[in-house]
Amino acid sequence: DTAVSQTPKYLVTQMGNDKSIKCEQNLGHDTMYWYKQDSKKFLKIMFSYNNKELIINETVPNRFSPKSPDKAHLNLHINSLELGDSAVYFCASSPGLSYEQYFGPGTRLTVT
Amino acid sequence: KNEVEQSPQNLTAQEGEFITINCSYSVGISALHWLQQHPGGGIVSLFMLSSGKKKHGRLIATINIQEKHSSLHITASHPRDSAVYICAVSPSGSRLTFGEGTQLTVNP
Numbered sequence: 054d055t056a057v058s059q060t061p062k063y064l065v066t067q068m069g070n071d072k073s074i075k076c077e078q079n080l081g082h083d084t085m086y087w088y089k090q091d092s093k094k095f096l097k098i099m100f101s102y103n104n105k106e107l108i109i110n111e112t113v114p115n116r117f118s119p120k121s122p123d124k125a126h127l128n129l130h131i132n133s134l135e136l137g138d139s140a141v142y143f144c145a146s147s148p149g150l151s152y153e154q155y156f157g158p159g160t161r162l163t164v165t
Numbered sequence: 166k167n168e169v170e171q172s173p174q175n176l177t178a179q180e181g182e183f184i185t186i187n188c189s190y191s192v193g194i195s196a197l198h199w200l201q202q203h204p205g206g207g208i209v210s211l212f213m214l215s216s217g218k219k220k221h222g223r224l225i226a227t228i229n230i231q232e233k234h235s236s237l238h239i240t241a242s243h244p245r246d247s248a249v250y251i252c253a254v255s256p257s258g259s260r261l262t263f264g265e266g267t268q269l270t271v272n273p
Binding site for chain 1: 195196198200202206207208209210213249251253255260261262263265266
């Protein structure tokens, strides 16, 4: 069983479109995250939710909106996609704050 | 300047060699993480430590809080160890700040 799963694995779309990436964890963790890995492979935190409550919201454009319907899911919705949004997006989870994090397989988003 | 600096950026070794990757950080932290990113892109957490030393198999991680420095050692390296190794720190709570990674290639 996959601990942290993301769908889709690959996403190719045109500028201006709206898209969502889904993340689910079956580890019973309280905390979930979204990270962006750019073309230089540099990882940056975007959002973190703890018990469905937003606790980290980095300087990310308002076009990015996370949604946590329950503790096991954290989805990422992106409006009006831009070329610069092309990256690999990783979801992760941890038992709580200040714990080891478990990463999903990543979603490679390509905006054309 | 990034809050987390790793060295070297690239490292090539022969199978069996002892490998050291270094990480220096400039902020106070609650914990330091070492991650491995496979050539296929997946990320695995190797260690989370806040003091001293941890060992898993052939991997050893150490941290010196006073010097704001950590090292990841791989003993008896193997081609399957080829990956990007990423150091990340938690200044507080769950927020991780990442280094740029070290690309390790182990040749047979």
